[in-house]
Amino acid sequence: MDFSPSPRAADLTARVAAFIAEEVTPVEAEYHAELARRRADRSGPSPWEPQPVLEELKAKARAQGLWNLFLPKEHAGEYAARFGTDGGEGLTNVDYAPIAELTGRSAIAPLVLNCNAPDTGNMEVLLRYGTQAQRDEWLDPLLDGRIRSAFTMTEPGVASSDATNMAATAVVDGDEVVINGRKWWSTGVGHPDCRIFVFMGLTDPDADRHHRHSMVLVPRDTPGVRIERLLSTMGIQDEPLGHGEVSFTDVRVPVTNILSGPGEAFGIAQGRLGPGRVHHCMRLIGLAELALELACRRGLEREAFGKPLANLGGNRERIADARIAINSARLLVLDAAWKLDVGGPLNALSEVSQIKVAVPTMAQQVIDMAMQLHGGGGLSDDHPLAAAWTSARALRLADGPDEVHRGVVARLELGQYGARR
Amino acid sequence: MDFSPSPRAADLTARVAAFIAEEVTPVEAEYHAELARRRADRSGPSPWEPQPVLEELKAKARAQGLWNLFLPKEHAGEYAARFGTDGGEGLTNVDYAPIAELTGRSAIAPLVLNCNAPDTGNMEVLLRYGTQAQRDEWLDPLLDGRIRSAFTMTEPGVASSDATNMAATAVVDGDEVVINGRKWWSTGVGHPDCRIFVFMGLTDPDADRHHRHSMVLVPRDTPGVRIERLLSTMGIQDEPLGHGEVSFTDVRVPVTNILSGPGEAFGIAQGRLGPGRVHHCMRLIGLAELALELACRRGLEREAFGKPLANLGGNRERIADARIAINSARLLVLDAAWKLDVGGPLNALSEVSQIKVAVPTMAQQVIDMAMQLHGGGGLSDDHPLAAAWTSARALRLADGPDEVHRGVVARLELGQYGARR
């Protein structure tokens, strides 16, 4: 149980920290202020139009070799060297975890380092399951930061927590696959650079439970693809990425666009989700750390009833509880990352579900505490807390609701004592 | 301890229920859909422009005598008869509580019945402390639903949980009072009909702790008043009322605009807040009931893993806990209302603070549970849950943060055993 990063990872982590401190943090307040102005002023530029500073920062990050650091050691291959990952090879989950935590403190750092979801997961899928032609067409520009992608899985009409409910179809018709259905919470579709969707749908209802669905590459411009609307999460739209509701009506793409062959979607999803959940959780830990830092600073700066807020009532206890909760959660994620590194997704089924339950809940509570210490301001967009809270809350549902992950943990626990399911 | 409404109140409650069912509910979905369209489409009408349906519903409500029902029995006087309250007199807190609960289930019902905060509190203040001239000028049109009002107390620069921190000033200068400072979370200032502000500021820093501040009527059009921006709460702006940040720069109004005389603000606030908190809490109970109903319906309609969601894992336990929590909270509010009716604000200091702690926290939890059962949709504006959650969360800060109210409850509890403070 060794959670120490490699020397190279430790160096990269330090450089990411410095980059964020020197390049990202100084511009972040103005970035958000501009976003707020664009939201409020309906006659000026749209908040959906990416601000130029993002491209400037991407160029700087890439120039420093802080680019595509998410690339997994196991699968990075030549791509690490070709697309800027310093040292020419990928990182393990344990190595990447502290980097993900750092980027999680900033709303724009993941974009700037080309390490944001869902692109990371989609790139990993292409890396592992894409043909050379698919990789040339889509992976290269994604790794290059020229285009973005979306993952369309969840559906508005069914309880998507049970993936077998999925109603959208991907039917093979000769050398084409015909796609119909409606997806939502497709993150990133609001961005003008979003060019490619990874779509998941039902191909063979008669196959066994885990071989019914296919994952298909669907270029956004394909006829029949329509972005119906952009959803808000507790009123927040996450411009310029956004979360879209997308309809697919008789969309036709070549059958070769099916990743890893018809019926293979579950296998792909399995491999995609483990590391992806570690990344999400580590970013949330970064957010929770930021919230705790803001709570401490606010608690010392503001006074009421003749004392700094931190010294009133139970505030110190809440700060202590937040520290304990964050440290516990980080260790749990590192342990899951380590188990993934050591034995792959099947070695860490329970652990990955454990962090998926524990971390968003922890982050939600810590951020709620920090909001409370900030008074009304904590609820507004003057501080990053309201947006942070929303991220944490959404992650209690995204990638599987807490209840489903608790079910996985319990099944594996009871399985030790003979329970079949 | 008798929480039964009078026969007249029971009849009014039934009529309000019928009115909401027949007139409000049928149009509410379209009202919110239109609001969502206005938010998304930056080229069409603004979400800040009140939709015509509101005035139509106000007229219908008034025609049925369901108008200004908040008017307190003790102070309503001739106004109840003049402004449409059925029966010509006001209601007790116990009588009004179930009506407030019903209106709380709808985002627009309080507006439609002319019973929404902060107008209710401001009207009550004018009723109790306004001169005849002030009442003629401001109370009549407010009760008539022709204008709206705001209450400007909280400040961005200080911890407003401690009211003695208040930095804005209301200095008497001859026969004028000069107002300077910055306020925020002034609910209602986004509405075009908002014409009058009740401002609270420091008049005499050398007076005793509870006689330093004054409450002043400041017409919105007075030179020096400027609405700096409209705040969002977790991304939600509550159009068309909104919550504003307002600056006051050398604003001058006649000294006669000071309510109840210089230095009397705390006394007024005391009387204003007890019933106001009961109203807030009862509306939140209505919201929590709505959330529980939506959770039950969703839990029975949607299926996953071969069962209705309600029958999976701990969902039934959560539904039971929500029922218990709502019932407990409602009884606690009724008890506070009854104590207010029987002995006035000083008789219910602990009870009013108790509900201010217990009810928003309860509502936040119940609504969070309902959101979780709705999956991603629960976070979006397709359901009233995200907005409901935001209301509940904000009320853990508005009208005094939980921590301050817990302090009041503890002080009174320990006072029984000899603690001086």
Next chain:
Amino acid sequence: MDFSPSPRAADLTARVAAFIAEEVTPVEAEYHAELARRRADRSGPSPWEPQPVLEELKAKARAQGLWNLFLPKEHAGEYAARFGTDGGEGLTNVDYAPIAELTGRSAIAPLVLNCNAPDTGNMEVLLRYGTQAQRDEWLDPLLDGRIRSAFTMTEPGVASSDATNMAATAVVDGDEVVINGRKWWSTGVGHPDCRIFVFMGLTDPDADRHHRHSMVLVPRDTPGVRIERLLSTMGIQDEPLGHGEVSFTDVRVPVTNILSGPGEAFGIAQGRLGPGRVHHCMRLIGLAELALELACRRGLEREAFGKPLANLGGNRERIADARIAINSARLLVLDAAWKLDVGGPLNALSEVSQIKVAVPTMAQQVIDMAMQLHGGGGLSDDHPLAAAWTSARALRLADGPDEVHRGVVARLELGQYGARR
């Protein structure tokens, strides 16, 4: 919704309060000290031998007409007049609730006023379902305080939360009923005066689910009845009543000892448990009030780090939360009592299950807080807190575990929206 006690009940409540203050409280510390000495000193008198002070206090209580106050208005009949209930008639649940709360503050007051479980429930069953002969033989001496009784329902070998699991049998054999099986948690069997058991067992496995079991009067001295051992609850034995494990081996009693006829046990239990749960819950509220009082007193008396404990960290917030929790819970119980009074057990199914979930959990938390404020002493038998905690914890299982009651509440809640079960 009127929770006001009748004038007679208010007077009785005041007199019970005075009696406890003047007669019970002054001797209670010494009572417990003597119990502790008897437990520690294995060579002296046994803690199972009732201390003489109990009989002295019973005589005093009876002399003041504070005797058998639990007798329900609906069923008391002549017994109230005959056995000392002041005024000659019983009380409603709402009337009796505050009396039960008062007695709950003391470990011996329920015994002293002849109002302790399970005797109260057994007496009520005899009152409602007993024949004249059964009442003459058992109810009279119970009401007289000359004998005690036990209720034998829960079994060690099965999950008794599901009553249909019950494995003990009560088989009719001619004019006798033959009883076999093993019961535990039979409260009161340790007392030398415990003379009669109400036994519940399976009579007809082929009858419908709610007509399989019978309730039978089994005199303790009947051959085949054997008290196997006395159980401890978290190490506490509740001498001199105790909780026993009892075996029944070919025990034969006349078939006329079956209460209300074979197969009627569930109907009897239904009626018995509603008021019984209200009593339990009100006594727990008394315990929680006692714990809060002790916490406040300790919090003001003891100092650490230069301040009274009450002023350290989150202690005031915890005291406030305890006050809120107790008040909420009391109102919930009063509401259940009122619904029982107004419409009987079927009118209050959800409410009775709600209090059974909410009150023991609340009491456990409040008492845990008070223990913490007492430091190590809070865990010892120097204070009533450890025993109080144990009572509250046990009641999360006794009379049905929380989980079963949550199930009832959820079933009734979802039933409103069409769920069949």
Next chain:
Amino acid sequence: MDFSPSPRAADLTARVAAFIAEEVTPVEAEYHAELARRRADRSGPSPWEPQPVLEELKAKARAQGLWNLFLPKEHAGEYAARFGTDGGEGLTNVDYAPIAELTGRSAIAPLVLNCNAPDTGNMEVLLRYGTQAQRDEWLDPLLDGRIRSAFTMTEPGVASSDATNMAATAVVDGDEVVINGRKWWSTGVGHPDCRIFVFMGLTDPDADRHHRHSMVLVPRDTPGVRIERLLSTMGIQDEPLGHGEVSFTDVRVPVTNILSGPGEAFGIAQGRLGPGRVHHCMRLIGLAELALELACRRGLEREAFGKPLANLGGNRERIADARIAINSARLLVLDAAWKLDVGGPLNALSEVSQIKVAVPTMAQQVIDMAMQLHGGGGLSDDHPLAAAWTSARALRLADGPDEVHRGVVARLELGQYGARR
């Protein structure tokens, strides 16, 4: 951050596991049954008399080299080799942690392996601060398992959470030190082999805050030492060790019995408590693991309403939450152990306080869940759960209440942002 045990430690851990499985577990049920019989039968042997099986097991453990494994690598010196620690040297905190966890699953294993508190802490103190003579006299027989010891610090009359409240005195009078005062919760004093007390008392009230108290070796037989009584924790007395209240009246011992010199008690306590808290916490994790195992087994074996208990309501979710909570807590303790190993107590101040808050609370909750799944039996002494719960609850107070440790964590957290205290 490397939590991997050394190969030698891994081997020892495996051997301890095997020893417990083969030697301890098979006799443990009978051990507790005998204890229960002794408690119930006042005429037979006392529960305070150690059962012979303990000495038999000690001999076996020692023969296998599983003896005094707690000895710290840093300070073990020659003693490891002399007193049976396999390999002749001590273990790091990270190495010993999994062994402590294993022993924590059994109520007698710590005794059997000569690794139980408070002897371990006292032996460590003698090792580090004892003179050769003191070590010859007391450390040798303690390491040999021939005698036992107690630590007398907490006092009944003051809030001992603030150590400066300590009222007992250790006054130097020539070449003697005179001891007066009353201590309680002195674990182990009930055992007939308990021969030596480590006493802490006030020596110089005028010295600075951390140099006022001394730690003194007081042989139990010294005139003036009197064991006033043995305390119960929630009714449980923890025979044969027990927790005593001890009075010291003009007790005189040579001044050379003062450990490390007058006024040095705080420095000694500091060093003693870090590893001691890690041990306590790891044992509690063992207890929580045991409780979870029992909950799973019971959940699968017992049926109600036609299903195994595990499949009813929220039980699976609770099992999942318990797994998550235990794993998080274990990692947190390993991290504290690692920080102690790497940098000593001052390097792990926050971490040690964090585990002291997090682990007992976690264990209490997990055990409470397991008790609930066991129904009434879970509260009795038929299962180890009631005793386990009591241990966990007591540890929220022992070695400093949660509130004090939260204060330490908050102080260090806020200190990063400039708070002085």
